[in-house]
């Protein structure tokens with residue numbers, strides 16, 4: 001595991017600015033919850049588990065400020081900040097999960113909350129890394145020797161506390177000597193695959209071949225890939241999976257071509273409050289992300305664009321959901337409920 005995207009240092013939060021990778025690896029220091037919410041919204045940090053961990057440290061910063069200003073009533077005065085933080089991005093449930101866990105933690109604190117909340121945020125971070133390592137082992141166990149794998153977006157160390165979900169499985173499968181070749185698709189428009197997944201894998205000495213997203217079905221048709229392995233931003237109670245836009249078309253094509261489809265996500269990404277994927281809010285971002293490439297306009301002047309950044313893959317197209325609690329094959333409501341009962 002080569003990269004730690006989030007760390008508490010010098011009384012504040014440090015985030016690697018993922019917008020600059022792979023050209024530049026720069027950390028930004030945060031000491032206010034408003035700035036942390038902006039960092040989440042503006043994609044300095046991205047990926048569901050990483051967003052959750054960042055939010056947990058954001059709650060620490062908020063509590064510190066409110067306690068300093070209003071030691072007798074800080075639990076009341078912090079509420080607006082938590083609402084603002086929760087609204088930074090809509091699809092990744094880890095954001096709300098982490099804020100809720102921090103809220104439960106501060107309910108019982110007497111006096112200065114800093115130490116207890118910081119310990120809780122660090123625990124959330126450490127548990128995420130441990131979950132990723134466990135999922136890595138479990139997911140790699142499903143992969144047959146000699147397989148080639150295609151992944152989408154970035155579900156690696158950068159998107160989590162460390163090690164990664166989908167990339168954790170790929171890392172573990174590579175270490176077990178099972179992987180013939182790793183493919184990553186570019187993942188337009190933010191290019192998380194080309195910029196982040198490729199960078200991470202190469203840092204670990206794992207060769208990676210990039211493909212345009214439009215090449216995925218043809219790759220499958222040629223028999224060049226046996227598994228699609230992806231992460232998730234939110235998994236519904238019936239096993240429907242929200243993930244980066246483009247995941248759904250990979251799952252449809254995988255089923256058509258007899259390629260297996262694995263989703264790797266910690267239980268903090270499972271939202272048993274939503275019955276199916278139809279209830280998951282899907283973030284739509286600015287059209288400029290499609291009309292421009294960086295600062296340069298590339299689309300024809302006058303073209304408009306629709307830019308949903310997540311989609312939902314129905315459970316019926318998923319061969320396995322891997323969490324730190326185990327593997328759910330052919331997920332459905334009953335199997336998800338049974339798995340979540342251990343959490």
Ligand code: MRU
Nearest residue numbers: 046047048153155159231232244
């Ligand atoms: O818009 P992003 O980059 O935050 O989207 C990230 C993804 O969709 C990831 O695949 C998902 O969060 C899983 S990360 C372990």
